[in-house]
Every structure is written in C-alpha cells, then in structure tokens.
Amino acid sequence: MSEEIDIDTDDLERRMTGAMESLRHEFGSLRTGRASASMVEPVMVDAYGSPTPINQIGTVNVPEPRMVTINIWDKSLVGKAEKAIRESGLGINPQLNGTIIMLPIPELNEERRRELTKVAAQYAENARVAIRNVRRDGMDQVKKGKAAGMSEDDQKLWEEEIQDLTNRMIGKVDEALEAKQAEIMQV
Helix, strand or coil: CCCCCCCCHHHHHHHHHHHHHHHHHHHHHCCCCCCCHHHHCCCEEEECCEEEEHHHCEEEEEEECCEEEEEECCHHHHHHHHHHHHHCCCCCCCEEECCEEEEECCCCCHHHHHHHHHHHHHHHHHHHHHHHHHHHHHHHHHHHHHHCCCCHHHHHHHHHHHHHHHHHHHHHHHHHHHHHHHHHHCC
16 A cells, blocks of 8 residues: 655645736736836836836836826936837827826727726636646646555545635636726726
C-alpha cells in the first residue's frame, strides 16, 4: 500500500487568485468615463533610454472625477510623456500646463460603452481560461496520483475539491465582470 498522496490545492488556489488579480488590473485600465490613476499605468515613456512607466517619472493625481493630472518631475520628459499618452490608445487628448499634463476624460457615448463592455467580457474570458488551465494542471496531478496508487475515493475527493475551487473562482470572475459592465454602462 502506498503512502498518502497529497495534491497542493493551496498552490492551485494561489494561481487562480493570480488570474483574478490580473483581471482586476486589466479592468482598472478600462476607461469608464470616470478618472482613475490606474488608467495611465500601462503607458510607457521612453525616459533615459529605456521604457519607463509614466508613474515613475511623475506624480499621478485625480483632482476631480473627470480629470487625471500627471506632474512630470523632469522638464525634459514632458514632451515624451505627452507623446506616449497620445500613442497609448487611451483615446485621451493630453493638455500641457508647464510640467503638468492634464488628461480630461470625455463622456462616453453609447457605442463606446458597448465596445468597452465587450472588451471587459474578453478580459473576463481570458481569466476564465487561465483558471481552467490551473484546474487542468490540478486534474493532471490527480491522474499522476492515481498512477502512483491513489485510491479511487481519494481521487474523487481531490477532483471534487479542485472543481469546487474552479467553480468558486469562475463565479468571482463573473461577479467582477457584471460589476464592471454595470459601471461602464452607468451614465
């Protein structure tokens, strides 16, 4: 009789939670008509010869609901930062005021809101796929355990536990998607 074969569900849960965190980060970068400092996180500026996140060359603030300001510390980088924002695909036209770049957030029209909900749904689907991949890895561990002499009862127990974990995480993805889509569609 072989010794007890253990499946590392904590590792599986950690990896699934990582997929959720990635989804939250992607949702944070989606523009919803409200200003958010996380909107400019993906913007990279060519500073000092290497791509640098914009929040590392200046202070990002949200002084009012429809405005993001970035106070660039080095005057020589203001033009590069402005260019990076224009080319980032955010759809925001930066305005300069000395070393401060102001980003007025325009109202979203109905068509753009619908496009953003589709983008959010795609992000959520990517997270679901990542969670299912972790589930598959867990089920592979169970199959290896079965080959190493795991009892059928233990195998069923582990499979149910992994499936339960997967269902909970996918439920969280669905809840996050519903909340984000409601936020996007809110006028």
